Amino acid sequence: MADIDINSLSDINSLNQADMLLVDDDVLFTEVLARAMQKRGFHVVVAHSVQEAITLTEHETPEYAVIDLKMPGESGLALVRHLHQIDNQTRIVVLTGYASIATAVEAVKLGATHYLAKPADAAQILAAFQRTEGDAEIPLASQTLSVNRMEWEHIQRVLQENEGNISATARSLNMHRRTLQRKLSKYPVKQ
Structure with missing residues (x-):
């Protein structure tokens, strides 16, 4: 695949x-985003699971990937690792409706270029592909996290440490497995 220089959004025609x-299990979202990216000159291939995406990348790796974090079966983090291992030049943006500090850190460690909370539009995704460095000028949060948000972040970190194993995570947290599953099924708590 050809090398692409995305130094600025004005170079989108290149x-x-x-x-x-x-890669996202939300069919409607993938249809809308695929059309938006095709209008911007991309050749888009869609998958609705990690395994389907791995099969699609057996013969050719993409220059760009947009991956949902939470899908049935394996986590999108497994796909980030896979794509980075087969071609570390692939620019990867991870999208999630379940944003947490722990998963953002893991996504970047595994090779993601950037991490965005849903909903994200095509322009935000293209800007994320463009980012190659951190931003020291980003404003710091003016308030600390709520107790509920800290609990959510802690659960996500322990879940990552246990490689997504809910039973092991529940044991680590000294929590009943069903209680943990109920907490995980909810959307993340706002700040």
Whole structure:
């Protein structure tokens, strides 16, 4: 696949037919985002699970990938690791409706270029692909996290430490497995 220079959003026309892998279990979301990216010159391939995406990348790796974190079966983090191992030049943006500090850190450690909370539009995703460095000028949060948000973050970190194993995480947290599953099924608590 050809090398693409995405130094600025004004160079979007140079992305003509760059390959993009879009992986999300939300069919409607993938249809809308795929159309938006095709209008911007990408050749988009869609998968709705990690395993389907791995199969699609057996013969050719994409220059760009947009991966949902939480899908049935394996986590999107497994796909981030896979894509980074087969081609560390693939620019990967992880999207999630379940944003947490722990998963953001893990996604970047595994090779993601950036991490965005849903809903994210095509322009935000393209800007995320463009980012190559951190931003020291980003404003710091003016308030601390709520107790409920800290609990959510702690659960996510322990879940990552246990490689997504809910039973092991429940034991580590000294919590009943069903209580943990109920907490995980809820959307993350606001700040």
